Amino acid sequence: MVAESCFAEQLSRHLPLTDAEQAALARLEENPRKVKRGAVIQRVNDPITELFVLREGRVMSFVILPDGSRQILRVYFPGDFIGSASTIYTRAPESLVAVSDSVICPFDKHALRRLLEEHPRVAALLFLLSNAERVSMTDRLASLGRTSAKARVAAFLLDMFHRLRVTDDSIEDSFDLKLTQEEIGDSIGLTSVHVNRMIRQMEQEGLISRTNGRFRMLDMERLEDIGHYTNRHRDMDLDWLPVG
Amino acid sequence: MVAESCFAEQLSRHLPLTDAEQAALARLEENPRKVKRGAVIQRVNDPITELFVLREGRVMSFVILPDGSRQILRVYFPGDFIGSASTIYTRAPESLVAVSDSVICPFDKHALRRLLEEHPRVAALLFLLSNAERVSMTDRLASLGRTSAKARVAAFLLDMFHRLRVTDDSIEDSFDLKLTQEEIGDSIGLTSVHVNRMIRQMEQEGLISRTNGRFRMLDMERLEDIGHYTNRHRDMDLDWLPVG
DNA sequence: CGTAGCATTGATCGCTCTCAATTTTTGTGG
DNA sequence: CCACAAAAATTGAGAGCGATCAATGCTACG
Numbered sequence: 407m408v409a410e411s412c413f414a415e416q417l418s419r420h421l422p423l424t425d426a427e428q429a430a431l432a433r434l435e436e437n438p439r440k441v442k443r444g445a446v447i448q449r450v451n452d453p454i455t456e457l458f459v460l461r462e463g464r465v466m467s468f469v470i471l472p473d474g475s476r477q478i479l480r481v482y483f484p485g486d487f488i489g490s491a492s493t494i495y496t497r498a499p500e501s502l503v504a505v506s507d508s509v510i511c512p513f514d515k516h517a518l519r520r521l522l523e524e525h526p527r528v529a530a531l532l533f534l535l536s537n538a539e540r541v542s543m544t545d546r547l548a549s550l551g552r553t554s555a556k557a558r559v560a561a562f563l564l565d566m567f568h569r570l571r572v573t574d575d576s577i578e579d580s581f582d583l584k585l586t587q588e589e590i591g592d593s594i595g596l597t598s599v600h601v602n603r604m605i606r607q608m609e610q611e612g613l614i615s616r617t618n619g620r621f622r623m624l625d626m627e628r629l630e631d632i633g634h635y636t637n638r639h640r641d642m643d644l645d646w647l648p649v650g
Numbered sequence: 651m652v653a654e655s656c657f658a659e660q661l662s663r664h665l666p667l668t669d670a671e672q673a674a675l676a677r678l679e680e681n682p683r684k685v686k687r688g689a690v691i692q693r694v695n696d697p698i699t700e701l702f703v704l705r706e707g708r709v710m711s712f713v714i715l716p717d718g719s720r721q722i723l724r725v726y727f728p729g730d731f732i733g734s735a736s737t738i739y740t741r742a743p744e745s746l747v748a749v750s751d752s753v754i755c756p757f758d759k760h761a762l763r764r765l766l767e768e769h770p771r772v773a774a775l776l777f778l779l780s781n782a783e784r785v786s787m788t789d790r791l792a793s794l795g796r797t798s799a800k801a802r803v804a805a806f807l808l809d810m811f812h813r814l815r816v817t818d819d820s821i822e823d824s825f826d827l828k829l830t831q832e833e834i835g836d837s838i839g840l841t842s843v844h845v846n847r848m849i850r851q852m853e854q855e856g857l858i859s860r861t862n863g864r865f866r867m868l869d870m871e872r873l874e875d876i877g878h879y880t881n882r883h884r885d886m887d888l889d890w891l892p893v894g
Numbered sequence: 895c896g897t898a899g900c901a902t903t904g905a906t907c908g909c910t911c912t913c914a915a916t917t918t919t920t921g922t923g924g
Numbered sequence: 925c926c927a928c929a930a931a932a933a934t935t936g937a938g939a940g941c942g943a944t945c946a947a948t949g950c951t952a953c954g
Contacts, residue, residue: 469792471878477792491785494778496887499785499880519890522774530766533777534738540780541735541743543787548713548721550794551839555942586900595795600942602902634715636743643740646763799910830932844910846934862919 411435413459416485416573417531420644427525434521435459435511447502447510448489454498456512458488463508464584467491467500468592478593481505481566481585485573490536493518506584530647542638550595553634558594559604560633563614567623568637580622655679657703660729660817661775664888671769678765679703679755691746691754692733698742700756702732707752708828711735711744712836722837725749725810725829729817734780737762750828774891786882794839797878802838803848804877807858811867812881824866 414423414431423431438461441447448454450469458465465482479500482488492498493515504510522529542565549561563583571577583590587605588598596604608614613629615622623629630637658667658675667675682705685691692698694713702709709726723744726732736742737759748754766773786809793805807827815821827834831849832842840848852858857873859866867873874881 467788469788471792471796475796477796479788479791491781491788494782494886494888495785495882496885499882500788515890519774522777523770526767526770526773529770529773529777530763533766533773533780536777536780536784537735538738540784540787541739543784543791544711544713544723544735544744546791547723547787547794548715550791552715552719552721587902588900597943598901599903599944603942606902638739638743641740642738644738646759831934832932841911842933843912843935847910850934 411459412461412485413487416487417528417535419572420535420642421527421531421647423528427528430521430525430528434513434517435461437513438509438511441504441508441510443504443506443508445504447504448498448500450498450501452498453496454489454492455515457490457493457515457518458502458513459511460484460486460488461509461511464505465502465508465510466505466589467502469500476592477595478589481593483569483573487532490532505589527647531644534644534647538638538642545636545638546594549634555596555600556604556607557633558596559590559601559608560613560629561635562590562594562633563621563623564626564629564633564635564637567621568639572639579624579626580620582620584619655703656705656729657731661772661779663816664779664886665771665775665891667772671772674765674769674772678757678761679705681757682753682755685748685752685754687748687750687752689748691748692742692744694742694745696742697740698733698736699759701734701737701759701762702746703755703757704728704730704732705753705755708749709746709752709754710749710833711746713744720836721839722833725837727813727817731776734776749833771891775888778888778891782882782886789880789882790838793878799840799844800848800851801877802840803834803845803852804857804873805879806834806838806877807865807867808870808873808877808879808881811865812883816883823868823870824864826864828863 411428411432411434413434414428417423417431418428447458447465460482462484465488466478467480467482467488468476468478470476488502488510491500522532549558553561566583567577567581570581586598587601591598591601605614609616613625613632615624629635655672655676655678657678658672661667661675662672691702691709704726706728709732710722711724711726711732712720712722714720732746732754735744766776793802797805810827811821811825814825830842831845835842835845849858853860857869857876859868873879
């Protein structure tokens with residue numbers, strides 16, 4: 407009997423996997439570890455030999471600048487592959503902290519090497535998904551570089567919403583972000599004070615509503631317009647990948 | 651006799667390639683095409699079936715927001731692999747324009763598929779380099795989200811400088827950027843007017859100098875400090891890749 | 895039930911944008 | 925090689941968005 411694999415489940419949403427491939431992916435998740443909210447998983451500049459699959463909870467990656475300000479680089483959700491960015495570096499370029507109580511599955515760099523070597527189709531898929539992430543990162547770049555505070559908040563909420571929906575089919579139009587306004591601000595380059603003003607304003611305009619921490623998207627169309635948001639989860643085309 | 655391959659040369663800086671691998675990479679560059687400065691190589695939302703290797707010149711990728719402002723996502727140099735970001739999409743998520751007269755080598759998506767399939771080690775290498783690019787993109791995110799105009803200009807100049815040096819050994823401390831101040835601004839989220847003020851200021855402070863379009867880095871240390879810059883080209887560790 | 899973290903609101907400040915004018919450089923055709 | 929036009933760089937003045945500083949309310953958790 408093979409352990410449930412979050413990661414394989416995530417990948418198979420894009421491409422049906424063979425049993426051998428699923429088994430290989432499941433092996434990456436053989437050592438689940440619980441971490442508490444706020445726990446540091448990886449510190450900048452630490453030597454790294456491990457990667458992770460996130461099974462439960464929320465994890466964020468970030469850097470701290472010399473003046474003490476923080477830029478959150480990415481918020482990870484269950485099924486996400488964490489730390490691939492650091493496959494090429496001996497020292498961590500970013501810190502990892504659990505935003506909520508989480509379960510992570512660490513595995514060795516060398517396990518990834520074997521996977522890439524033995525399963526070229528999975529390697530190709532990972533390569534493509536890595537590129538997809540880069541595209542969504544360019545969306546954020548454009549957001550930070552060229553749009554107003556309100557647009558950034560709208561785009562951020564939409565992005566989180568759609569990413570959560572990929573793995574959680576129960577989400578209709580509301581979701582639990584589980585991030586403080588300060589964390590939102592640190593993700594999109596704003597102060598928590600201004601994030602609050604923007605959220606409030608969007609609430610008054612009937613774009614969103616909040617009830618005990620849950621966001622509800624009331625006017626998706628106008629939100630997409632304000633945030634200049636494009637949903638990249640549509641339009642994906644992986645048909646040309648090697649067949650199993 | 652095999653055509654010179656820019657791309658293979660770039661990759662072999664990280665990992666010695668076998669003859670078969672080099673030949674496979676060279677095949678991607680069998681159809682060089684000249685494009686003039688300003689030429690549109692790819693337009694947003696166009697259906698895409700091709701990728702490119704840049705052999706000569708400069709190419710940029712960008713998006714235009716509804717209000718007309720432009721965010722430049724990346725500037726490509728010779729040896730770079732262009733459009734990998736679009737491997738998963740049927741329609742281009744970004745535009746590509748030649749910044750100077752260039753030579754590009756288009757090749758079909760399916761040629762990439764075959765490459766990934768037949769040369770797992772190259773696939774693994776591409777996966778890693780794609781992750782390296784993501785890391786450098788996170789550096790830009792932090793720069794845009796959390797640093798001042800002057801810091802962004804300093805970091806941008808350093809980044810361009812170090813990237814050019816990777817393929818051009820003749821570069822000592824000065825280089826030809828070949829970008830207008832407006833293009834610099836569109837890369838780092840500033841107006842051309844303010845880019846100009848920052849450059850001028852840095853010149854007066856003896857950090858850089860300019861003579862007919864060439865930038866010279868006079869005080870690298872202070873520049874790195876001002877821009878919060880970390881050189882990611884050091885510290886790469888690809889030793890654990892499958893051996894040839 | 896007390897305390898710490900988070901959300902909310904107000905007042906003020908300053909960095910960067912906008913608008914506009916001028917100079918300098920680059921490119922092109924004669 | 926020069927004349928002209930177009931593009932790019934430079935400089936100044938003024939405005940606005942989001943930061944900063946500061947105070948208060950709210951909520952969860954031990």
